[in-house]
Ligand SMILES: Nc1ncnc2c1ncn2[C@@H]1O[C@H](COP(=O)(O)OP(=O)(O)O)[C@@H](O)[C@H]1O
């Protein structure tokens with residue numbers, strides 16, 4: 001173990017840059033989207049929780065951050081600090097704290113009930129608002145911090161192993177054991193630098209409260225730990241800890257969408273596709289089964305069938321497609337609104353008569369689109385309910401596995417707030433439902449925020465029979481409003497082509513061809529040299545990919561109105577029809593993508609599930625085609 005003086009001198013000589021903000025100890029690390037965190041039946045799978053206790057300045061936060069860094073492949077890892085759960089102090093207590101005369105090291109100084117409730121919520125996958133505490137003001141701040149979606153939660157605090165309620169929530173209990181002198185030296189340095197304290201005050205507080213608490217409560221709680229980690233020179237111990245956690249997480253990994261699609265019978269077709277139909281039926285009419293009971297199918301009038309015919313037709317021009325899609329979305333929204341409660345309402349007419357009518361209860365209504373293909377619905381919804389709060393979830397398929405991935409979340413405030421979410425009525429908007437995997441993820445997100453299942457209405461132009469079965473089984477109280485239930489579902493493997501060809505290009509005259517788009521915004525590009533003094537010879541070419549995760553709906557050149565010429569999902573786009581002059585930045589990006597060839601080579605195909613007869617890729621046809 002290093003002595004305090006050795007550590008002090010080495011840390012001042014070689015100060016390591018901190019990857020995480022020193023402000024606030026609750027850290028959230030997110031990366032590349034979130035895979036399903038629930039079973040195929042829609043039930044949440046608990047987050048993995050690690051509890052880390054130890055004396056003040058023993059190195060708990062540092063160990064937690066080292067674990068967080070090592071788990072960078074896990075979508076969301078969260079450090080939840082006990083500091084957030086100090087009780088709200090009275091003015092008298094605050095005055096004492098400023099005189100180092102308040103005991104902040106007794107277990108009672110922590111609101112353990114709230115701490116355990118928040119942790120239990122997060123572990124169960126529910127969203128949570130946690131308090132924000134200031135060491136500088138010795139007080140809980142008025143604002144709260146919204147947390148959601150952790151796959152791994154690391155809890156740290158001096159009392160983290162103290163309460164039986166907290167211990168029951170941990171999958172792994174860790175104690176950081178550190179020399180007392182070293183802890184005191186670190187605390188003095190840290191509290192002066194980060195918590196606005198002076199040395200006399202720190203020592204007074206230490207001698208009055210901190211040391212006694214360590215001896216009476218903190219150190220004895222180490223008996224509950226599964227693993228003891230030293231507070232210094234601890235890299236090896238952290239490596240072992242991380243490898244154990246990785247093993248535990250590997251055992252929990254899920255393969256999801258493929259199971260949903262394959263649950264029924266599948267048969268290979270002559271054209272290389274796989275057809276999947278439900279195990280219990282191939283053809284049945286609406287209303288045959290129990291699962292249809294919560295489904296509202298629009299009345300199949302000649303007018304509706306005409307609209308559907310135009311939308312299904314691959315020859316339909318984009319302008320017409322947009323017009324009829326908007327019309328259909330308005331009809332579906334109107335139908336969904338008829339499911340909301342109505343109450344009688346008496347009005348005076350302009351001719352002075354009083355008449356009894358109804359008024360629809362829309363105050364708690366929100367719309368949430370599943371992007372991209374839910375986008376068209378928001379126009380329809382806005383047309384019918386002008387001020388409705390709108391949110392969006394970007395859910396895309398992993399091109400390799402076909403698994404749904406939650407890439408971003410922008411929920412209306414009333415959904416994010418745990419109090420108001422209980423009365424929210426949510427219209428979940430997606431233009432079509434295939435396997436039901438994206439729908440299930442979106443419904444799960446709303447449930448995790450406290451929106452009651454029976455208050456969710458899923459709206460779609462069309463849904464596959466398979467997807468309907470999945471959603472009705474998992475979430476029987478969710479209502480579905482649609483214009484069609486299509487019988488078939490195909491799994492397709494779409495070629496993304498070779499990752500990289502050709503030689504390096506200089507700058508000069510080029511043209512770029514978009515060869516293919518992928519739902520993640522992955523674009524295979526073909527750069528052609530037009531000669532000149534660029535060093536990139538006429539006729540030579542370079543292929544590569546560009547990922548536009550920031551804005552997957554958009555093509556790379558924002559000055560260019562449209563991109564893409566394919567008529568529908570599942571078709572290769574026509575190389576050669578989409579040529580334009582790239583900017584210098586685009587050329588650089590293409591060269592960059594070429595340098596990433598090793599990783600891109602793995603993405604040779606994307607898997608996709610296609611509803612049949614369907615309408616193709618509705619988002620592409622609406623926004624791009
Ligand atoms: N293994 C270590 N080696 C050197 N310094 C460390 C080590 N662990 C923590 N420290 C330093 O000790 C101080 C307190 O560490 P921290 O992790 O914040 O403790 P805690 O969360 O237990 O209060 C910080 O300044 C940190 O840089």
Ligand SMILES: Nc1ccn([C@@H]2O[C@H](COP(=O)(O)O)[C@@H](O)[C@H]2O)c(=O)n1
Nearest residue numbers: 055056057104105135138139157158210
């Ligand atoms: N207003 C406060 C609240 C708490 N403390 C001290 O913080 C210590 C726990 O935090 P660590 O990061 O060191 O684990 C604890 O020992 C309290 O004395 C404080 O000084 N002021």
